[in-house]
Amino acid sequence: MHTTNMFRLDGKIAIVTGGAGYYGKPVSLALAECGATVILASRDVAACEAYAADLRAQHLQAAGMQLDLGNEQSVKDFTAQVLNSYGRIDVLVNNAVSREGFKNLDDITKAEWEGAQQINATGMMLITQAVIKQMCMQQSGSIINIGSIQGTVGPNFKVYGNTGMTSPVNYTYDKWGMVGFTKWLANYYGQFNIRANCISPGGYGPGIAASIGENEFVTNYKRLTPLGRFATDDDIKGPVVFLASDAAAYVTGHNLLVDGGWTSW
Ligand SMILES: NC(=O)c1ccc[n+]([C@@H]2O[C@H](COP(=O)([O-])OP(=O)(O)OC[C@H]3O[C@@H](n4cnc5c(N)ncnc54)[C@H](O)[C@@H]3O)[C@@H](O)[C@H]2O)c1
Numbered sequence: 548m549h550t551t552n553m554f555r556l557d558g559k560i561a562i563v564t565g566g567a568g569y570y571g572k573p574v575s576l577a578l579a580e581c582g583a584t585v586i587l588a589s590r591d592v593a594a595c596e597a598y599a600a601d602l603r604a605q606h607l608q609a610a611g612m613q614l615d616l617g618n619e620q621s622v623k624d625f626t627a628q629v630l631n632s633y634g635r636i637d638v639l640v641n642n643a644v645s646r647e648g649f650k651n652l653d654d655i656t657k658a659e660w661e662g663a664q665q666i667n668a669t670g671m672m673l674i675t676q677a678v679i680k681q682m683c684m685q686q687s688g689s690i691i692n693i694g695s696i697q698g699t700v701g702p703n704f705k706v707y708g709n710t711g712m713t714s715p716v717n718y719t720y721d722k723w724g725m726v727g728f729t730k731w732l733a734n735y736y737g738q739f740n741i742r743a744n745c746i747s748p749g750g751y752g753p754g755i756a757a758s759i760g761e762n763e764f765v766t767n768y769k770r771l772t773p774l775g776r777f778a779t780d781d782d783i784k785g786p787v788v789f790l791a792s793d794a795a796a797y798v799t800g801h802n803l804l805v806d807g808g809w810t811s812w
Contacts, residue, residue, distance in 0.1 A: 565643030616670025698722025752777030773808030
């Protein structure tokens, strides 16, 4: 196959959970720009449909659909809706995240811990379970889990300085679990020609930097990142297309760090 064609996703049906969020938008845009039909899904169907309409206005193929990862019936209904509309699923990007109970261990309650787990662990498992059944029948598919640097190294609390910001205990727990879940999927479903990989990005600049400005955390974060900056939209686009496409046909069980070098030392 010609190398540039390996990266094409024409005819592929791709789901992006949380597809209208910070990282969800460039992930959805990248897949659509390479030819996939992208279904953006979250509880906020209006936001998903609005961004899908933006993509369609660029002559790309996209739709917004309702999905609540905290509700098992919603996961079943969503998957059925995708299959009724498109008949197949080629790519699942587990990108959605709940930020409930994003606190230090001292402060988090049992209810907050379990609330986040219901989305970030159980919900991710349920949507993967539903989609992978279809991928097994197709004998093909690519699962991409969006992790974080916090799922590869422990948090460096010094980066927050005196800002009062922190790295939540449940986030580290969930993102390390996501890497293990990815490897489990890769090792079990390889026999069905299904690949599973993780992308572990660093901090997203337009989200963080734009919302808090140039504070001590932002300065420290950039200083401790070898490339000296936060991630931009373009930084996530290439990695997600690579793992979704035939360019990565022999890549599975991998955790691709997209972090400007944060975890390299
Ligand atoms: N923003 C960053 O700096 C950063 C850094 C590293 C990794 N990440 C990872 O990137 C991914 C996206 O993060 P983001 O910053 O774009 O988040 P975001 O808050 O912008 O988007 C999260 C999305 O998840 C959806 N969601 C939440 N609960 C849901 C539910 N119950 N059912 C369905 N959808 C639900 C929301 O609607 C939203 O669209 C996450 O997995 C996050 O851990 C983000």
